[in-house]
Amino acid sequence: MVEQHKQEFSKRKLDMAERVLHRVLADVKPTPNEIKLLNAKSNELMGRLKEVAPKGVDILLVGSVARGTQIRGTSDIDIFLLFPKGMEERKMEEAGVRIAKQMIKKGGERYEIKYAEHPYVRMFLKGAAATADIVPAFRISNAEEMGSAVDRTQLHNQFVNTRLSQKQRNDVRLLKAFLDARNIYGAEAKIEGFSGYLCELLVYYYGSFVKVIEDLSSLRLPTVIDVLNKGSGGRRQNEMTERFNSDFVVIDPTDRNRNVAANVSQRSLAKAALAARSFIDNPSVNTFYTKGYKGEWASRMLKRLNSSLGVDTIVVSFVLPEMTEDILWQQLKRLKERMSHELQHNGFEQMLSLQGVSGTDAIIAFLLPNSEKRVSAVHGPSALMGRAAMEFMKSHSKSGVLLLDQDKILSMEKPRYSTPIEVLRSIISQNNIKFPSYISKRGTKLYVNRMPERYSRMLHEALEDNVIQQ
Numbered sequence: 034m035v036e037q038h039k040q041e042f043s044k045r046k047l048d049m050a051e052r053v054l055h056r057v058l059a060d061v062k063p064t065p066n067e068i069k070l071l072n073a074k075s076n077e078l079m080g081r082l083k084e085v086a087p088k089g090v091d092i093l094l095v096g097s098v099a100r101g102t103q104i105r106g107t108s109d110i111d112i113f114l115l116f117p118k119g120m121e122e123r124k125m126e127e128a129g130v131r132i133a134k135q136m137i138k139k140g141g142e143r144y145e146i147k148y149a150e151h152p153y154v155r156m157f158l159k160g161a162a163a164t165a166d167i168v169p170a171f172r173i174s175n176a177e178e179m180g181s182a183v184d185r186t187q188l189h190n191q192f193v194n195t196r197l198s199q200k201q202r203n204d205v206r207l208l209k210a211f212l213d214a215r216n217i218y219g220a221e222a223k224i225e226g227f228s229g230y231l232c233e234l235l236v237y238y239y240g241s242f243v244k245v246i247e248d249l250s251s252l253r254l255p256t257v258i259d260v261l262n263k264g265s266g267g268r269r270q271n272e273m274t275e276r277f278n279s280d281f282v283v284i285d286p287t288d289r290n291r292n293v294a295a296n297v298s299q300r301s302l303a304k305a306a307l308a309a310r311s312f313i314d315n316p317s318v319n320t321f322y323t324k325g326y327k328g329e330w331a332s333r334m335l336k337r338l339n340s341s342l343g344v345d346t347i348v349v350s351f352v353l354p355e356m357t358e359d360i361l362w363q364q365l366k367r368l369k370e371r372m373s374h375e376l377q378h379n380g381f382e383q384m385l386s387l388q389g390v391s392g393t394d395a396i397i398a399f400l401l402p403n404s405e406k407r408v409s410a411v412h413g414p415s416a417l418m419g420r421a422a423m424e425f426m427k428s429h430s431k432s433g434v435l436l437l438d439q440d441k442i443l444s445m446e447k448p449r450y451s452t453p454i455e456v457l458r459s460i461i462s463q464n465n466i467k468f469p470s471y472i473s474k475r476g477t478k479l480y481v482n483r484m485p486e487r488y489s490r491m492l493h494e495a496l497e498d499n500v501i502q503q
Contacts, residue, residue: 040250040313042243050243050316057321058203061210063105071098071108074158078136078165079112085135090128091115091172095186097229100193102205104213110158110165113187115172122180126151129169136167148357150181176288188287193233204242208232210321211246215308216498217301222362223390225298227305234260234283234293249309252302255280258294331493338400339482344384345403347454348484348492349461351395352476361390364469369397371466372457380406381453385499389491396491401453409448415440454481 042050063071079092086092096111097103114132116125130146133154137144143157153168170187171180179185197205209232212218217226227235238260239245257273260283273282277292281302285291312320338344349372353361365388373386376399387398411433413425417440425442426435433446450456460466461477468474480488 040310041247042313042316046313046316047243050312053316053318053320054207054242056318057210058207061104061206061321062203063103063108067105067108071103071110071163074165075110075112078110078156078167081136082112082114082132082167086114086132087128089117090132093187093190095190099190100197100233101199101202102193102197102209102229102233104206104209109163111186112165112167114167114169115187116169118171118173118178118180120171125171126169129167130154133167150183176285176290179288185285185288185291189230192287193230193237196237197233201236201241204236204245205229205232207242207321208236208245211242211308211312212305214321215304217304220296222296222359222366224301225296226301227297228293231283231293231297234258234286238263246309246312249305250313252306254299254302255282257282257284259284260286331496332489334496335482335492339403343403344400345453346482346492347399347401347457348480348488349397349457350478350480350484350488351397351472353390353393353395354471355393356471358390361395362388365390365395365397368466368469368472372397372460373399375460375466376401376453376456379450379453379456380409380448381450381456383453387492387495387499389495391487391491394487394491396488396495398492398495399453399457406448406451408445411444411446413442413444416442454479 075094075098079094082092091114093099093113093115094111095113096109098108098110114129116128120128130152133156134144137154137156142159145155145157147153147155147166151169153166156165156167158165168183170184171178173179173184173187176185176188208227209218209229212227212232217224218232219226220228220231235245235258236242238258239248255270255274257270259269259273273284274280277295279292279295280299281294281297282292283294285293308320335346339346351365369386369388373383376383381401383399383401385400387396387400389396389398411429413429414421416422416437422442425444429435429444429446433444436443436445450459457479461474461479484492
């Protein structure tokens, strides 16, 4: 990261921070008993898989449990079934699911078939909130042998386990907790934050949690982090940002063709930088335990925006089918962007747009000034442009009043839509915007400022996630 204007801990603040981190680590690090139970369960599942797996299939524990970077109470188990590289991919997938299902005890264990790049089996561990994912993949020794992205995980395992010290693994836990408090831990589409592997790489690259925080506080874009070649990122910055089409690049040390930070949004980077500056200025335990504000706060904020500042909250609600949340979230985001464009095209600038998903409910919300548009200025060509000027005047002479602004012709006329709610009603009733095929317009509804409680909760949660926490 760019180190100009770098904000660093003073000696006194660093001592305060170390005391805070010591206390927080005691909360986020799994207890010895939790680690013992996880290891025992992992070994048991791997043993059961070995009993049913054919010769040539390796069983490998991966993920944060294998790397010793998991946070207390979130220790899901990830086990890979590694097949020979020469095997046909579809057969590998089918064999992986079949082996996992054979291992599961009938009647006593529940599972689901999940789908990512490959289908895999998710077991729900009896008597625990944790799950175990059994994932088929190809056995590889370097990125050039990859058949799919999931194969890369075994390389991540090897890199982290041979590079991070025990103190650094604990620093990864602290970084995860720090980011999670701002709802920017996780690479899924809904969060667009920092993955666990990215946290591990940042701690390895900078050496400690404290150094990561100091550099986040002075983050400037574009930034390139070459994990294996510290100090070389700046010299090749333009090349790397163009190559990966991103202003924030962290080159995967196991695959130099991959940006580990590809899913991190600029909004998440901004939240991380603000939180880092705040922690350096005032090291506090609360930094790690303040995940948004309570719904009552969001409700008061919306009322203040509405009554004191003249802002309307318009919510569009949808009914969704059962689908993967990442797919739903991305398509909802694209629909929100199309709606935002239509509002802006018709002269309504929203202050903030939000979205939320909860089960089969979804919302898109817009915060806009609650003024009514009574006149619209249609900008025409220069009066000196002959034919174009005459055609514009002819087409607008009946619909508005023609004026000159310097040499440009303006038509002041009644707008097509007087309020943003009219724009959104038009979007729902007409076909000027394509909705995702799974969303029925018949079940789509509009609310202004008041809405059913379930949508209000979703709106509050989305608003809380956009608050700058002090």
